[in-house]
Amino acid sequence: MDKGTEIYRELMDSLVEKSRSCVCANWVKNITLNANTDEAKRLKSVVESLTPKQREVLADNTLRAYMDGIYDTLCELEWYIDCKEMEITVEGEKLPTTKFEGLGNDFIGRRDGWEWPEK
Numbered sequence: 001m002d003k004g005t006e007i008y009r010e011l012m013d014s015l016v017e018k019s020r021s022c023v024c025a026n027w028v029k030n031i032t033l034n035a036n037t038d039e040a041k042r043l044k045s046v047v048e049s050l051t052p053k054q055r056e057v058l059a060d061n062t063l064r065a066y067m068d069g070i071y072d073t074l075c076e077l078e079w080y081i082d083c084k085e086m087e088i089t090v091e092g093e094k095l096p097t098t099k100f101e102g103l104g105n106d107f108i109g110r111r112d113g114w115e116w117p118e119k
Contacts, residue, residue: 004093009116011095012103015070016110022066029059067111074103 027033028047035041047055080086081097088095100106100117110116 007090008095012106019067025059025063078103
């Protein structure tokens with residue numbers, strides 16, 4: 001496997017791993033927000049008023065929004081690659097962003113357990 005493909009796979013797998021947890025979802029679930037601002041204090045008071053099950057639902061939704069943000073960013077980058085001839089280069093290696101299913105689809109596929117093809 002060429003170095004660009006290896007780096008691309010590592011990048012996607014790293015983003016998938018990051019998408020499985022986020023600070024905001026964790027503090028919603030565990031009420032561990034350090035409320036230093038008025039906005040944080042208001043949010044903490046709302047979260048504290050929820051039952052554990054409600055906090056879990058809100059935490060899951062927060063995590064989903066975080067994952068959606070990663071996906072949306074990848075789709076935006078893919079648009080620039082397709083329409084503006086942008087390239088992503090790491091360590092001097094051009095990443096093969098169109099070799100598989102595309103940035104967004106590769107992210108979602110890997111998150112859902114899709115195995116990398118041997119291309």
